[in-house]
Amino acid sequence: MANEAQRNAAMEAIRRNIDGAGYHLYVVSGAATPRFAYTIGMSESLGFELIMAGAVFYDLKQVVQIIKQITEQLKSQPDRKVFEFPAYGSFALKEVDPSWSTAMMLGAFDYYKKADVAARQIVPDETHRTVDVPDMNTRWNVQSDPAWRWMYEQWPYPVPEESTVTTNLAALRGDRITEVMRWEVDDWEIFAGAGPDVPKDELRVVPLGVLLAADPTLTPIVSLPIGGGLWRDAASDWHVWATKVSDAE
Numbered sequence: 001m002a003n004e005a006q007r008n009a010a011m012e013a014i015r016r017n018i019d020g021a022g023y024h025l026y027v028v029s030g031a032a033t034p035r036f037a038y039t040i041g042m043s044e045s046l047g048f049e050l051i052m053a054g055a056v057f058y059d060l061k062q063v064v065q066i067i068k069q070i071t072e073q074l075k076s077q078p079d080r081k082v083f084e085f086p087a088y089g090s091f092a093l094k095e096v097d098p099s100w101s102t103a104m105m106l107g108a109f110d111y112y113k114k115a116d117v118a119a120r121q122i123v124p125d126e127t128h129r130t131v132d133v134p135d136m137n138t139r140w141n142v143q144s145d146p147a148w149r150w151m152y153e154q155w156p157y158p159v160p161e162e163s164t165v166t167t168n169l170a171a172l173r174g175d176r177i178t179e180v181m182r183w184e185v186d187d188w189e190i191f192a193g194a195g196p197d198v199p200k201d202e203l204r205v206v207p208l209g210v211l212l213a214a215d216p217t218l219t220p221i222v223s224l225p226i227g228g229g230l231w232r233d234a235a236s237d238w239h240v241w242a243t244k245v246s247d248a249e
Helices: 002-023 058-078 096-103 106-112 146-151 208-214 216-223 243-248
Strands: 026-032 032-041 048-054 082-085 088-096 119-126 164-168 177-183 188-192 203-207 229-231
Touching: 002 026, 002 106, 026 058, 032 058, 032 106, 032 146, 032 203, 048 058, 058 082, 058 088, 058 119, 058 243, 096 106, 096 119, 106 243, 119 216, 146 208, 164 208, 203 208, 208 216
Parallel strands: 048 119, 164 188
Antiparallel strands: 026 032, 032 048, 082 088, 088 119, 164 203, 177 188, 177 229
């Protein structure tokens, strides 16, 4: 009974948001899968929902604003496919293959009680794209969208699936990662280039699984002890980083 009451309350909250703003926004984050956000309710006016997957270049507040501004423009221009905002860059809308929508937009399917819910992906321009932005226009496969593999596959590593990483935009754009430190059981720092030189506005916190899936050469890092580190340059394999912690041991 309690679960049914909670579900009814959630459905009522979604309906109130749809009545007030035209849509309800779901944000999903946690474990090894990149963050994503999607709407419920736009199908009633436009025939499809919006989803913005990954795109960790933007923080959550910015994602909410981007979706809000796109929905506002779609109200008057429902066929529009490209959107430009001075503060955020440009975005394109692309159709979403059911292999993505059925795995990610569970709240929408539950709300509509339908076997199919059409969706459009909000895709940032190349300047703002990161390795966690999938191509949802085609059926998922691990070769083209490895950062999303933990949505479909079991976690295989001997570290917590919920592990997070402080990293930089260069690493998230696919640059060669050169520095790794493990500070806690589930807390890491991973950088492309010298970590101390990274500007604060280029730091991001993401699931460890995103970088492990996107870059197979990182696999050795899961064996690092707490306080241990690895480094490499453009031509080398991994080397143990001599730190005060390891020296003391």
